[in-house]
Amino acid sequence: MSARDTDWEGVRLHVVTGKGGTGKTTVAAALALALAGRGRKVLLMEVEGRQGIAQLFDCPPLPYDERRVAVAPGTTHHAGGDVYALAADPESALIEYLEMFYNLRHAARALTRFGIVDFATTIAPGLRDVLLTGKAAEATRRKVNGEFTYDAVVMDAPPTGRISRFLNVSSEVSGLARVGPIRSHADTVQRVIRSPLTAVHFVTVLEEMPVQETLDGIAELRGLPSGGLQLGGIMVNMVRPVPLPGDDLGKAAGGSLDAGELSLALKAAGIDDEAVPGGRSALAVSLATELAGYAREALAADGQRRRLAGAARPVYELPRIPDGIDLAALYRLAESLREQGAA
């Protein structure tokens, strides 16, 4: 039986955004691992100078160079794949750009000594963005001997609040450089980003503010003028399992669980405790309180889930991993993304 298509078959550039604190880098890394699953080669790219990928994969800080950071596990039918990583920074990207288009590498290197490259990317904020998205577009389209170097590129992009500005750079850059040569570079980048080759995924957790930002971000991208970006999926991170079936959940949240019944059950399990007035055990009352907290959290999370459903995008849920994110946890998240069809 041949494998079915994944939800993003054919997409070569996955842009992953999300509010700070939602685990954007973790999800981007898990997605890269998942995409690399079938013997593929995937580039995971960060653009904010945070060295988040190096921290995640527990390796030394990444240079401006593509390095292999992980091997995706193989299956009985497929060999494992490779995840490469790149920490892109605007300065190196500018030097590379100057070299590629103007053969100016030496001049550019001399200029960095004066901090001038930093200055140049500072006076034109859109330039910074176009250099970084340009690097992603270049890696996406790069071919050696007629074959793509990477099967997919995953970009750990800036947070949701800045993503539209980050990706929709052409208007800002053209505002600054109306006729400049960077304009044509920006236009080339836009052709990749606004094509079906690119999808923008949103990472969130089931809390009010990140969900609001996700919905706002999606609405913003939808509102872009013609030839808009392809919206990807919503990756809901750190999801806790629902502790109880619906009826009981409501009861528990409202504090109307029968603590007497709970007392009896605890007694049956051999946990006896001092009784409080009313014949219930103090322990049963405490556990009921704790359960009520969980139930209220679960109901609140459900409310956020319903709000996300309004965005009408595929939703992937990733479990909360209590002991911190290590490589094993990344594999687990990658597997979960695969099972849900994201990769």
Add this chain to the structure above:
Amino acid sequence: MGTAIAGFRSPTLEVDRLLDDLRTRIIVCCGSGGVGKTTTAAALGLRAAQRGRHVVVLTVDPARRLAQSMGLTSLDNTPRPVPIPGADASAPGTLHAMMLDMKRTFDEIVESHADPDRAAQILANPFYQSLSSSFAGTQEYMAMEKLGQLRRADSWDLIVLDTPPSRSALDFLDAPQRLSRFLDGRLIRLLAAPGRAGGRAYMRVVNAGFGVFTGVLTKVLGAQVLRDVQTFVSALDTMFGGFRERAEETYRLLQTPGTAFLVVATPEADALREASYFVERLSEDRMPLAGLVLNRVHSTPAAHLSAARSLAAAEVLVPATAPDGSRSCRGDGARGDGGHQIAATALRLHAERLQLVAAERRLAQRFMAAHPGVPIVEIPAQPEDVHDLPGLSAIGESLASR
């Protein structure tokens, strides 16, 4: 109340004492993104007002419903009065809240420092427009600027500042300097008027590099951008020095004893690491640190029931694995009776909670060991987001009840 964090004895941060002390004029809430700075700032402001102070809370990026609960419907740079629930009639305080509009704040600086023609010229400049709305650091600079303005207005006796959302808490201290350095910098002056800066020998060297520089900029950006920058800089010339002076003035204001820094963190590795950096940095910069607010701390009312015992008891009631090897469904009404099912769930969740409490305690203790003198106060985790005044009021109470 079960103390989630025991063991190391850090001094308790006495919030009410801080708020009641009339010498406290500015409270700055800082910390990395997503730790609850805005909520904490709002809760502190409300608590202070309930205790009779005249407070203004300056927030940067509040959650929509929290903003609405404080009567803030738009980013309009205007302090709005907020009704105070449970105000003490004998000590009537007041509460105002405002959201920072960084662009407008920047525009106002320009308008108040340049004559109308020149101001109009600057405001219309494309380079100014991108600088004032998107330069990394503008938001922090403008938050500081607004803080200075509010302090000078002297209409409030306490200002609570919620710092801009950023990955690093340090950005708040560094970014304003970055912007003023940039605007005051030699490069931008050179760019505006290459002939005027420095001595002759020096200029020969610089001008040689500078020709290459402008050449590269022109290649990449086109001549128009350079012209915009040059126009901007020469129009802004009268204000140069002003930027650096203002940033330094606010910086000094932050160093005075009337200011109290509160570092906000959640008991998670990343947030506490950021908090540690920030605490160290504040002490290097001689900024007055009042303490750490540890937000969203979990606790359990049944600490004496161990995780091992709860898991074993849960297994007795409802085995996690059915004999045929399939996992029993938690909501499966057909298995056992409902009471057992719920009890088993409660016990398993309890075990999970104990692990979480222990993990949080370890992280908090690591912080305390590294910073033994820093006073700490905890805010218990809430099952739902706080988005109304009674909720803020409850947080204020829990801050004070330690």
